[in-house]
Amino acid sequence: MTAEAVWSALAEVEDPEIPVVSIVDLGLVRDVQVDGERVHVELTPTFLGCPALEVMRDRAAVAIEALGARADVEVILDDSWSTDRITPAGREKLRSAGLGPPAPRTAGSPKLLQLQNGPFRCPYCGSTETRLDNLFGPTPCRSLRYCARCKQPFEQFKTI
Amino acid sequence: MNGSADPSRPQGALDEQERQALLAIADDELVLGWRDSEWTGIAPVLEEDVALSSIAQNEIGHARAIYALLSARSGAGDAGAIAAGDALSSVPTAGDPDALAFDRPPEEYRCAPLVQLRFVPDWARTIARRVLYEAVDELRLERLRASSDEAVAGLAAKIDREEAYHRLHAEMWRERLATEPRFQAAVEELWPYAVAMAEPDDREQLERMFEPKTTPSNSLLQGARRGAHADGWRELWNEMTEVRRSVPGASW
Numbered sequence: 001m002t003a004e005a006v007w008s009a010l011a012e013v014e015d016p017e018i019p020v021v022s023i024v025d026l027g028l029v030r031d032v033q034v035d036g037e038r039v040h041v042e043l044t045p046t047f048l049g050c051p052a053l054e055v056m057r058d059r060a061a062v063a064i065e066a067l068g069a070r071a072d073v074e075v076i077l078d079d080s081w082s083t084d085r086i087t088p089a090g091r092e093k094l095r096s097a098g099l100g101p102p103a104p105r106t107a108g109s110p111k112l113l114q115l116q117n118g119p120f121r122c123p124y125c126g127s128t129e130t131r132l133d134n135l136f137g138p139t140p141c142r143s144l145r146y147c148a149r150c151k152q153p154f155e156q157f158k159t160i
Numbered sequence: 161m162n163g164s165a166d167p168s169r170p171q172g173a174l175d176e177q178e179r180q181a182l183l184a185i186a187d188d189e190l191v192l193g194w195r196d197s198e199w200t201g202i203a204p205v206l207e208e209d210v211a212l213s214s215i216a217q218n219e220i221g222h223a224r225a226i227y228a229l230l231s232a233r234s235g236a237g238d239a240g241a242i243a244a245g246d247a248l249s250s251v252p253t254a255g256d257p258d259a260l261a262f263d264r265p266p267e268e269y270r271c272a273p274l275v276q277l278r279f280v281p282d283w284a285r286t287i288a289r290r291v292l293y294e295a296v297d298e299l300r301l302e303r304l305r306a307s308s309d310e311a312v313a314g315l316a317a318k319i320d321r322e323e324a325y326h327r328l329h330a331e332m333w334r335e336r337l338a339t340e341p342r343f344q345a346a347v348e349e350l351w352p353y354a355v356a357m358a359e360p361d362d363r364e365q366l367e368r369m370f371e372p373k374t375t376p377s378n379s380l381l382q383g384a385r386r387g388a389h390a391d392g393w394r395e396l397w398n399e400m401t402e403v404r405r406s407v408p409g410a411s412w
Binding site (some may be wrong): 047048049050077078079080081082109110111112115133134135136137138139140144158160 | 211215220225228311317321324325327331
């Protein structure tokens with residue numbers, strides 16, 4: 001058993017709420033340690049209230065056990081995950097699924113003006129003529145925006 | 161809430177003062193999440209239906225994570241670690257976050273009366289509470305982020321990043337309703353609850369932020385203090401714990 005084999009298996013574990021991306025694409029796998037038959041994985045949540053967390057943890061364990069190893073998936077409740085950890089491939093997959101990838105984190109907390117007037121790009125037509133419709137969306141990680149050019153509402157990944 | 165958060169590396173018992181602070185925050189967030197979720201389906205506009213539901217989900221998620229930390233660091237399995245008369249004394253299994261969330265008798269919850277009050281269908285009070293609560297919450301999270309205990313500081317920082325969006329929501333509504341008499345009256349009415357909920361060190365800063373017209377009387381502050389229970393609390397506790405009490409020991 002190699003750590004590479006574990007990473008490849010985890011790269012197939014989908015986020016149940018955004019099935020186009022895996023937990024590796026989202027940067028949620030913080031560490032993989034292989035010790036003989038035992039595999040220890042550190043998983044970080046996106047938002048603390050995200051109900052997908054348990055599903056991802058359980059699916060990660062199943063994927064590791066399918067390799068013939070004993071899985072120990074630990075959920076780390078600290079501040080180490082941010083939307084900056086989403087990989088370039090992950091961002092592209094989000095965009096192709098109609099979800100605006102998160103803006104890079106800047107120093108300090110997000111500001112209302114920034115979200116209202118920032119150049120957020122429509123994942124459908126690429127225009128930045130978009131407006132914030134709602135800070136909150138169908139899951140904790142998304143806001144709702146509207147593209148004035150192609151008249152398409154879309155979901156925008158929040159920056160945290 | 162079952163087992164979402166594998167205890168993150170037990171490192172011994174928490175600092176007592178921080179443990180009390182964390183328990184108070186977890187109880188506040190659980191109960192406020194419950195109250196905010198009462199708007200699901202009936203908010204004045206669809207956007208707010210989504211917003212209040214999402215905020216409620218986040219607050220309950222924060223409670224869940226804090227209960228998990230408290231459980232992991234309670235010296236689980238060592239009943240002696242929990243002193244008699246302690247707020248957690250009646251929790252049968254100290255290592256279980258769900259037990260902490262739902263198995264305490266109503267009088268042992270540490271949530272502030274501010275979050276216990278039921279406001280549906282009054283939007284003005286609902287928003288006034290959100291605005292005041294987020295202000296108090298930001299100040300106490302700032303203190304915990306500076307904790308020398310890495311697990312406490314890390315979790316507080318994570319929670320604070322999510323709360324940033326709740327603060328934006330509160331800011332947006334505070335601006336929008338600033339000149340509305342009903343909203344102004346609601347802020348004045350709930351001000352004593354916010355002051356009573358805040359740590360004494362934070363009160364001056366809150367006064368600068370809200371410039372209240374009146375100074376609350378001692379009896380008002382006494383009724384609004386943490387540990388007191390507001391009208392409707394027992395009904396809320398009944399509702400909140402009903403499913404778990406219906407089949408004790410079941411795993412969901």
